[in-house]
Amino acid sequence: xxxxxxxxxxxxxxxxxxxxxxxxxxxxxxxxxxxxxxxxxxxxxxxxxxxxxxxxxxxxxxxxxxxxxxxxxxxxxxxxxxx
Amino acid sequence: xxxxxxxxxxxxxxxxxxxxxxxxxxxxxxxxxxxxxxxxxxxxxxxxxxxxxxxxxxxxxxxxxxxxxxxxxxxxxxxxxxxxxxxxxxxxxxxxxxxxxxxxxxxxxxxxxxxxxxxxxxxxxxxxxxxxxxxxxxxxxxxxxxxxxxxxxxxxxxxxxxxxxxxxxxxxxxxxxxxxxxxxxxxxxxxxxxxxxxxxxxxxxxxxxxxxxxxxxxxxxxxxxxxxxxxxxxxxxxxxxxxxxxxxxxxxxxxxxxxxxxxxxxxxxxxxxxxxxxxxxxxxxxxxxxxxxxxxxxxxxxxxxxxxxxxxxxxxxxxxxxxxxxxxxxxxxxxxxxxxxxxxxxxxxxxxxxxxxxxxxxxxxxxxxxxxxxxxxxxxxxxxxxxxxxxxxxxxxxxxxxxxxxxxxxxxxxxxxxxxxxxxxxxxxxxxxxxxxxxxxxxxxxxxxxxxxxxxxxxxxxxxxxxxxxxxxxxxxxxxxxxxxxxxxxxxxxxxxxxxxxxxxxxxxxxxxxxxxxxxxxxxxxxxxxxxxxxxxxxxxxxxxxxxxxxxxxxxxxxxxxxxxx
Numbered sequence: 272x273x274x275x276x277x278x279x280x281x282x283x284x285x286x287x288x289x290x291x292x293x294x295x296x297x298x299x300x301x302x303x304x305x306x307x308x309x310x311x312x313x314x315x316x317x318x319x320x321x322x323x324x325x326x327x328x329x330x331x332x333x334x335x336x337x338x339x340x341x342x343x344x345x346x347x348x349x350x351x352x353x354x
Numbered sequence: 355x356x357x358x359x360x361x362x363x364x365x366x367x368x369x370x371x372x373x374x375x376x377x378x379x380x381x382x383x384x385x386x387x388x389x390x391x392x393x394x395x396x397x398x399x400x401x402x403x404x405x406x407x408x409x410x411x412x413x414x415x416x417x418x419x420x421x422x423x424x425x426x427x428x429x430x431x432x433x434x435x436x437x438x439x440x441x442x443x444x445x446x447x448x449x450x451x452x453x454x455x456x457x458x459x460x461x462x463x464x465x466x467x468x469x470x471x472x473x474x475x476x477x478x479x480x481x482x483x484x485x486x487x488x489x490x491x492x493x494x495x496x497x498x499x500x501x502x503x504x505x506x507x508x509x510x511x512x513x514x515x516x517x518x519x520x521x522x523x524x525x526x527x528x529x530x531x532x533x534x535x536x537x538x539x540x541x542x543x544x545x546x547x548x549x550x551x552x553x554x555x556x557x558x559x560x561x562x563x564x565x566x567x568x569x570x571x572x573x574x575x576x577x578x579x580x581x582x583x584x585x586x587x588x589x590x591x592x593x594x595x596x597x598x599x600x601x602x603x604x605x606x607x608x609x610x611x612x613x614x615x616x617x618x619x620x621x622x623x624x625x626x627x628x629x630x631x632x633x634x635x636x637x638x639x640x641x642x643x644x645x646x647x648x649x650x651x652x653x654x655x656x657x658x659x660x661x662x663x664x665x666x667x668x669x670x671x672x673x674x675x676x677x678x679x680x681x682x683x684x685x686x687x688x689x690x691x692x693x694x695x696x697x698x699x700x701x702x703x704x705x706x707x708x709x710x711x712x713x714x715x716x717x718x719x720x721x722x723x724x725x726x727x728x729x730x731x732x733x734x735x736x737x738x739x740x741x742x743x744x745x746x747x748x749x750x751x752x753x754x755x756x757x758x759x760x761x762x763x764x765x766x767x768x769x770x771x772x773x774x775x776x777x778x779x780x781x782x783x784x785x786x787x788x789x790x791x792x793x794x795x796x797x798x799x800x801x802x803x804x805x806x807x808x809x810x811x812x813x814x815x816x817x818x819x820x821x822x823x824x825x826x827x828x829x830x831x832x833x834x835x836x837x838x839x840x841x842x843x844x845x846x847x848x849x850x851x852x853x854x855x856x857x858x859x860x861x862x863x864x865x866x867x868x869x870x871x872x873x874x875x876x877x878x879x880x881x882x883x884x885x886x887x888x889x890x891x892x893x894x895x896x897x898x899x900x901x902x903x904x905x906x907x908x909x910x911x912x913x914x915x916x917x918x919x920x
Contacts, residue, residue, distance in 0.1 A: 286868055289501040293524075303628040305411045306450060309475055310629050310655075311810070311845075311876035315867045322860045334659075335630050 275324075275348065279341045282319060283308065298341040313338050320344065324353030356716040358586040368730040370761055373578035376585075377617065384548035385574045387555055388431070388464030391616035392424040393546070404621045407595070407641055408453050411627035416453060420619070423457065426535060428544035430454075430461035433533055437515055439492055441466030441547050444557060446490040447602070448472045448481070448499050451626035454519045454535055455602060458494045459612055463555055463574075466547025470557040470569070473603025474499050479822055479873035482506045483566050484559045485513065488768060496520050500530065551575035551761075557768055558605045560705040561815030563804040569768030570705045576609070577617050579709035579762035583729060584614030587701060587713050588645055589674050596645045597623045597638070599652055604812060605705040606678055609762070610647055614709070631659035635667040642671040649679040651810035653686045653698060654841045661693050669694060674716065676701055679811020680843045681799040684723035700725055702754075702799070704785060705813075706777070708762030712754070712797050725789065725797040733757035735782070736791050739803070742779040748793040751800050755782035805899050807836035809845050814878050816899060819846055822873045826866055828856040833889050835903045837882060848880035849902055851888055858885035 276298050284296050287308050294307070302308040308316060317333050320326070328351055337347045358365075377394070379385060395403070401421035408416045418426070439445060445462045447469055449455040462469040470488050472481065474496075481502055485493070489512040493503050500518050504527050507513055514529065521532030549555070555574045559567040584590050588610065596615050600606035615622050623641045627633060629652065638646065656663070675690060675698045682700040691697045699714040702725040712734060714726035728734040735744040736752040745752055756763075758778070767774045777784055788800040807814045819834035830853045836844030850866070852858060863883045871879035890901040904911040 286872075289498065291501050292498050294498060301411055301628075304630050304633060306626070306628050308628075309876050311842075311879065311881075312871060314881045315864060315871060315879060318860075318864050318867065322864060331658075335628065335655075336632070339630070 275345050275353070276341055278323070279320070279344055279348075283316075283341065286315075287312070300341070301339055302341070303335040303339045308338065310335055316344075320348055320353070324348055326351040326353045356589050357591065358589070358715055359717055365730050370578055370582070370731055373582040373761070377578070377581060379578075384546070385551045385553075385577070386464060386466070386546040386549045387574050387577050387613055387617070388427060388460040388462075389546040390577055391460055391613060392420060392427050395420040395616070395619040396424050398619070400619050403619065405616060406453065406456065407621065407623045409623070409625055409627070409637065409641075410452075418453065423460070423616075425540050425542055426457045427460045427464055428541040429538050430457050430533075430535060431464040431544055432541045433538065434461060434465055434467070434492065434517075437492060437517070437531070439465055439467050441549075442554070443467045443492070444470050444488045444490040446470040446472055446485060446488065446493045448474060448476075448493055448495040448503070449519070450474050450496065450499075451601060451624055452496065452519070454494070456612055456624070457535065458519075459602065459608065460616075462494075463549075464544065464546040466549050466553065468554045468557050468571075470559075471602050471604075471608055472559070473601060473875065475877070476502075476603075476875045477871065477873045478502045478505050479825075480818070480875050480878070482509060483818070484569070485510050487559070487566070488557055488569055491515070492517060494519065497522075497524060504530070549574045552765070554765070556608060558608070558705045560605075561806055561813045561818060562773075563806055563815065564817055565773075565815075566818060566821075567815060568770055568773060570764040571766045571768055572708050572762065573765050576708045576762035577613055579760055580609050580614035581617040583710040583713075584610060584618050584620070587699070587710050587715055587729065588614070588647060588676055589716050590615055590618045590620045590645060592619070594644045595621050595623055595642055595671070596647070597625070597641075597643045598647045599625075599634075599649065600647070600678075605708070606647075606649075606811075609709055610678075629655060631656050631663050632666070635664050635669065638669055638672065639667040644671050645674045645676075646672060647676045647678065648698075649811045650677055650682045650686060651679070651842050653677060653682070653690065657686065657689050658841070664693055672696060675699065676714075678703070678710075680808050681725070682723070687720060687722035697722075702726070702787075702797070704787075706764045706783070706785075707756070707760075708764060709760070711756060711760070721794075721796050723798070724792075725799050727795050727797065732760055734797075736789055736797075737780075737782060737784070739788075742782065742784070745791075749790050751788055751790045753803055754785040754787045754789050754797070756785065757781065758783050805835065805903070807834070807844055807846050809836065809839070809877055810842040812877050814846060816846075818874060819848065819870065819878050819880065822870050822878070823848060823850065823866065825873070826869050828852050828862060829866070831889055831897070833897045833899050833902055834880065835899050835906060837906050839881070845881040846878060847882045847884065847906065849884050849886050849889055851886055
């Protein structure tokens with residue numbers, strides 16, 4: 272689980288922050304409600320998770336709440352069989 | 355009693371002078387939106403009234419009275435003047451929904467300069483296109499967004515200064531200055547520039563089918579339309595707490611998130627946080643919001659969360675709801691009536707119109723799914739797309755057309771007079787939207803008349819997406835269209851033919867999506883990519899998007915006689 276958190280965290284930092292952006296993003300940082308990832312960008316984040324962990328996340332479960340922190344994302348991924 | 359009901363008699367002889375009279379404006383006087391939204395409210399005995407209740411994602415709340423807004427806009431304006439901003443200069447506001455955005459916007463107007471608001475999620479390519487076009491001299495931004503400006507500033511010869519509002523002790527690059535509004539010496543007296551009704555005020559960029567986005571230029575005269583429609587359609591009254599969910603990077607966020615409500619002296623609540631149903635309902639309850647102006651996409655997201663979510667919050671303060679951005683489906687109107695006890699009133703307008711033009715006004719019976727009727731003073735019709743003459747029978751589908759002359763109509767596309775001229779035929783402004791009018795005079799939206807993608811109420815130009823895609827090393831050619839989406843009405847989809855040596859796969863698909871998101875914006879990111887070996891073209895080699903669109907939507911393809919042979 273810790274490894275998965277690290278992978279998702281790295282991906283979020285790499286893809287959603289500018290190079291010199293000094294905002295600290297940790298596993299409990301609000302991503303959607305904190306304005307780091309917006310609801311439109313959730314689609315590419317969901318695609319990354321599905322590809323990386325070989326799972327399918329139904330659209331109905333891909334809510335802003337479920338994607339709001341790295342921690343909640345990892346819970347979601349594991350719920351759908353991601354290891 | 356609603357505001358508009360008080361004017362029943364006057365409606366018979368409607369004249370925009372109602373707005374001029376209410377705002378105390380006399381012919382020949384200067385007219386400055388910045389002054390009307392701050393100083394005038396103070397002069398009418400409301401200096402201590404709350405203008406803005408602001409809350410961020412962490413729950414931090416700040417409150418500003420109209421006098422605070424007056425002094426802070428003076429302070430910001432004086433600082434910008436010190437940086438050399440002159441009347442007529444373009445000053446871009448590129449920020450999240452922080453207080454400095456709203457204060458900076460009005461400060462630029464007080465200076466007589468032209469404010470160019472841009473959506474803070476824009477990537478460097480979208481930013482470059484729009485700043486290059488406007489020739490902005492100054493950008494007001496936050497550190498995190500200033501980094502995007504920094505990347506492209508070598509390509510922007512007109513750009514002199516980026517003002518970073520949260521620089522702190524960070525090292526700044528050449529051409530950047532820090533400005534801490536909270537700790538700056540306050541300027542109590544500042545004479546607003548004596549702009550006239552026809553002095554340019556706001557420059558909003560909007561997307562079209564072809565070419566890059568165009569800057570729709572508005573003038574200070576727009577305040578009359580924005581004031582009166584905010585009063586009559588949104589029914590803003592003295593004791594209201596009003597929440598407009600739109601970002602000021604788009605026209606709703608300025609016409610009805612800044613100018614209209616503050617010209618009325620209305621208290622606005624502003625939430626600088628991403629979407630969450632619980633958070634939104636909680637925000638309404640916490641600040642006792644009475645009037646709420648939102649968008650169909652947000653309403654559909656709330657519907658998705660179910661009927662239990664609103665029950666967890668005290669929402670009885672709400673008394674009037676309105677919606678804008680895309681057609682409001684009948685189900686959403688019925689849902690809100692059932693769950694919130696109030697219907698959403700659909701409103702229709704565009705960046706170019708500057709204010710609401712067709713609408714469901716308080717007192718007018720709502721036909722769920724209809725756009726409503728023209729606002730008083732707006733002469734609207736539906737014209738035959740071939741002759742551009744109004745249809746003379748109900749139910750015919752044509753182009754929504756408006757007779758020019760209302761105060762907030764755009765005055766030009768920035769440096770594109772020929773495109774501006776092409777929007778007018780037979781004395782009508784052609785909106786580019788298709789609709790029909792029923793026997794009772796209600797308008798019913800049908801769709802766009804062009805290839806522009808309306809996603810979540812935001813217009814995205816396919817050309818802009820295709821241009822960005824071509825910059826990806828794997829893309830040989832592409833076409834972007836809108837595909838159906840249950841929440842956002844439509845979302846971008848890209849058809850891509852790859853260069854030799856590249857194979858379609860999931861990694862490449864995700865890479866291209868992220869490439870587009872970073873260069874343009876999350877809105878413009880294709881949410882689906884279909885790799886193809888070739889794209890349908892006509893005999894002159896032009897990609898026929900409509901063929902792809904028709905297949906995607908399961909519609910008739912229509913005339914394909916010009917389609918190039920395979």
